[in-house]
Amino acid sequence: MxxxxxxxxxxxxxxxxxxxxxxxxxxxxxxxxxxxxxxxxxxxxxxxxxxxxxxxxxxxxxxxxxxxxxxxxxxxxxxxxxxxxxxxxxxxxxxxxxxxxxxxxxxxxxxxxxxxxxxxxxxxxxxxxxxxxxxxxxxxxxxxxxxxxxxxxxxxxxxxxxxxxxxxxxxxxxxxxxxxxxxxxxTMISDLHFDMRETIERTDSSLNFLEENEFGSPKGRASIIIDCQVWPFINSKAGKKYAEDNNITINNTGNYIEQIASSYPWPVKSDPLPSWMNRLDSLAREKDSDAALKKYCDFMKQTDEIRTHISEAESQLDAHIQNMIDAHRDK
Incomplete structure (x- = not known):
């Protein structure tokens, strides 16, 4: 020993x-x-x-x-x-x-x-x-x-x-x-607070981009957030099973997506930024290092999926816009 x-x-x-x-x-x-x-x-x-x-x-x-x-x-x-x-x-x-x-x-x-x-x-x-x-x-x-x-x-x-x-x-x-x-x-608590704030700000920036570059009539953040979750879901096994269990058929793509978007119990149904900012404030007030680490890690884990969906939606929209610009230049 x-x-x-x-x-x-x-x-x-x-x-x-x-x-x-x-x-x-x-x-x-x-x-x-x-x-x-x-x-x-x-x-x-x-x-x-x-x-x-x-x-x-x-x-x-x-x-x-x-x-x-x-x-x-x-x-x-x-x-x-x-x-x-x-x-x-x-x-x-x-x-x-x-x-x-x-x-x-x-x-x-x-x-x-x-x-x-x-x-x-x-x-x-x-x-x-x-x-x-x-x-x-x-x-x-x-x-x-x-x-x-x-x-x-x-x-x-x-x-x-x-x-x-x-x-x-x-x-x-x-x-x-x-x-x-x-x-x-x-400086762990302040470092975690800074990193969490940057994470929230990145998501906020992505949502702003999606809002500012919507096609058609404005939807608002709540609808945009649902859309960010719909597309990955409908192509998953869980999405296909949900459609089958609820007799939602793919006769019309737009209608199919709309039915799932309006009926599925989405994990995030509205703009999460206000509640995220409350969690950020709670972390800033924390004095105990163990508790601060838990608050930070819980936030990062619990929001990872929706943050990923929003980021991917931004990337896809940006790529679509760039393709449209390139196509216009080629004419």
């Missing part, structure tokens, strides 16, 4: 160096290092619960649901967090934040999303959350071996460690790492 914890210190100290650079590429690397520390620690916690169950199985029922432990020992990150939540290793709000932050790590690494403007703040907050996980985890058995190798990064925090003082030494290390992180400028 001494080697395990020393290795985690090594990664955490390296992450601090990356964060100090305040560059998005280094921030992305820091986020991955921190996420790796959290996942390894949660996995080690799950292993301890497995050994604990195994030790006591002859004398009593397992202290932790074996299915829960088995799932946590698998590849799914959410299962590891679920075990930590149920066993109260860390506070529920921290569990929620870590799940959100792990998602950011995945999108930054696997999908290449840059998250400019918020990545540094997220990585710094994840670092603090990782310190909470490390300081909360007390291993079932402390152990060390002759082959243990303590890196210079870890030695900065634990020195020449005395095995019998392992727990207090590492507790001091987690505290020290957290204190270093606290010296860095924490």
């Amino acid at each position: 001494l080697q395990f914890f020393a290795d985690q210190i090594d990664q955490m100290d390296l992450a601090l160096d990356q964060l100090a650079m305040h560059d998005r590429n280094f921030d992305r690397f820091a986020l991955m290092l921190i996420d790796n520390v959290v996942e390894l620690t949660l996995h080690k916690y799950a292993q301890d619960r497995f050994y604990e169950n195994d030790m006591w199985k002859r004398f009593s029922n397992p202290s932790t649901d074996p299915k829960l432990v088995a799932a946590a020992l698998g590849q799914n990150f959410d299962s590891k967090i679920k075990l930590a939540r149920i066993k109260k290793l860390i506070p529920p709000a921290t569990c929620d934040s870590i799940q959100y932050l792990h998602t950011f790590r995945n999108t930054a690494y696997h999908r290449g999303l840059r998250h400019d403007g918020i990545l540094h703040s997220l990585a710094l907050f994840y670092f603090k959350s990782a310190c909470t996980v490390l300081s909360s985890f007390s291993p079932l058995i402390w152990s060390s071996g002759s082959g243990d190798k303590i890196s210079h990064r870890a030695a900065k925090y634990i020195g020449k460690i005395d095995f019998f003082m392992s727990r207090p030494t590492f507790d001091s290390a987690w505290k020290r790492l957290s204190e270093v992180a606290e010296t860095m400028n924490d």
Whole structure:
């Protein structure tokens, strides 16, 4: 266990160096290092619960649901967090934040999303959350071996460690790492607020474009928003099934679309911008970092589909206008 914890210190100290650079590429690397520390620690916690169950199985029922432990020992990150939540290793709000932050790590690494403007703040907050996980985890058995190798990064925090003082030494290390992180400028709430505001403004701009370039009589935003949802829906399996279940036939394309547009229970039926601005104001007033991250992530997830539909409608209309311009020039 001494080697395990020393290795985690090594990664955490390296992450601090990356964060100090305040560059998005280094921030992305820091986020991955921190996420790796959290996942390894949660996995080690799950292993301890497995050994604990195994030790006591002859004398009593397992202290932790074996299915829960088995799932946590698998590849799914959410299962590891679920075990930590149920066993109260860390506070529920921290569990929620870590799940959100792990998602950011995945999108930054696997999908290449840059998250400019918020990545540094997220990585710094994840670092603090990782310190909470490390300081909360007390291993079932402390152990060390002759082959243990303590890196210079870890030695900065634990020195020449005395095995019998392992727990207090590492507790001091987690505290020290957290204190270093606290010296860095924490702007996460304001960064999330700025990014959320830009997201809302982009959608507002797209809706303005759709309003200003409507063909025929003006519809207004409510109708435009329905239209943005109609076109993707009618070409989907769900749309075709809805038409079949409600005896809506494709005899006339315009009538077909109109019937679905007027009868289907659309997720968004009116201009969402006023309610979005209320959510933005709520985020601006938030003082708790965990709660702020939840508000931001919930908004981005809950509005993702309609924002995508509006953006795609804008792109299609813009392309149509450009084609009309090109055709006119060719005459």
